[in-house]
Amino acid sequence: MTDPAIAPLAEAVDTAAMKAEAIPQISETTEITPDQGYDIQAASILRRVDRGEKRIGVKMGFTSRAKMVQMGIDDMIWGRLTDGMIVEDGESISMADYVHPRAEPEIAFLLRKPLAAPVTAAEAMAAVEAVAPAIEIIDSRYRDFKFSLADVVADNCSSSGIVVGAWQSVDADLTNLGMILEINGRPRQIGSSAAILGNPARSLVAAARLSTAAGEPLEAGWIVMAGGATAAEALSVGDYVRNTVQRLGTVGFSVTG
Ligand code: 0L1
Ligand code: MG
Secondary structure (H helix, E strand, C coil), X not given: CCHHHHHHXXXXXXHHXXXXXXXXXXXXXXXXXXXXXXXXXXXXXXXHHHCCCCEEEEEEECCCHHHHHHHCCCCCEEEEEEHHHEECCCCEEEHHHCCCCEEEEEEEXXXXXXXXXXXXXXXXXXXXXXEEEEEEEECCCEHHHCCCHHHHHHCHHHEEEEEECCCECCCCCCCCCEEEEEECCEEEEEEEHHHCCCCHHHHHHHHHHHHHHCCCCECCCCEEECCCCCCCEECCCCCEEEEEECCCEEEEEEEEC
């Protein structure tokens, strides 16, 4: 694929996200590699930045076995976060702004120092200012939430919203914290932070590696979403969604029509 082919595909995924309208998978009509998917992703984020949004970090995807099995993909992926994706803790989102949103329980890192690869897990954790319970709202722009690896990368790894709870100091051992995703008070997914690559710190190392390789090392003040600890749950109007992470606390949001 030549470079001029990137811009229209970036416009297609960006417009689909803005209008909350499903589109066919790119790979149905155009053969793309995962690397070209990342080029499309980068170009779609530039469109958001041109509209005034600000980069605030990185999300890691497919960092747990449960997510890989749910989506039938077995490679780690990463996406770019902007401030336009922030949903405040306790806020309501409107279903009208999404195609078919899902929620997954995560842990978020806030960096106090820049982080460029190569780094060890200990070095990565030393750059962390705080950690928080978090929920990622993913919303594939592709019809029926179906995609290839390259498709999902082009669609910024389904990034749509991040809900981050109160930041906590990094005292807790993050390796095996219980995590419960509830909808309307009923537990729907129960997992452990250990499901995130065995230790969420490894996800931070991977975020540093992948973003450095892309020429965008992690910056001080950025958020890194470590990836879902369980499969994602589809959302419906009227839902109140809450993630409770042992020792870190809770975070939640609701869904209106
Ligand atoms: O783990 C993730 O956040 C992957 C998101 C991309 C795939 C999906 O939409 O489930
Ligand atoms: Mg996620």
